[in-house]
Amino acid sequence: xxxxxxxxxxxxxxxxxxxxxxxxxxxxxxxxxxxxxxxxxxxxxxxxxxxxxxxxxxxxxxxxxxxx
Numbered sequence: 068x069x070x071x072x073x074x075x076x077x078x079x080x081x082x083x084x085x086x087x088x089x090x091x092x093x094x095x096x097x098x099x100x101x102x103x104x105x106x107x108x109x110x111x112x113x114x115x116x117x118x119x120x121x122x123x124x125x126x127x128x129x130x131x132x133x134x135x
Contacts, residue, residue, distance in 0.1 A: 068083060068084070068085050069083070069084045069085075069086070069097075069098070069101045070082070070083045070084075071083075071101075071102065071105045073109065082105045082108065082109070084101050084104070084105070086101075102123070106121075
C-alpha cells in the first residue's frame with residue numbers, strides 16, 4: 068500500500084495505490100513511479116512547463132526495507 072496525502076486541500080485528500088510486492092518490490096524506483104503517477108492524476112505534473120515547489124515528507128515504518 069502506498070498512500071499520499073495532499074495537505075494543500077482543507078481536510079486533506081488521500082490517494083492510495085495498492086500493488087503486489089512480488090511484482091513491485093519496495094525499491095526507490097517504485098516509490099518514485101507511484102509518486103509521479105499520483106501527481107499526474109492530480110494534474111500537478113506537467114511535462115511541458117516548469118513546476119513550483121513540492122514538499123515531500125515520508126513516514127518510514129520500522130519493518131520496511133528502504134533503499135536510497
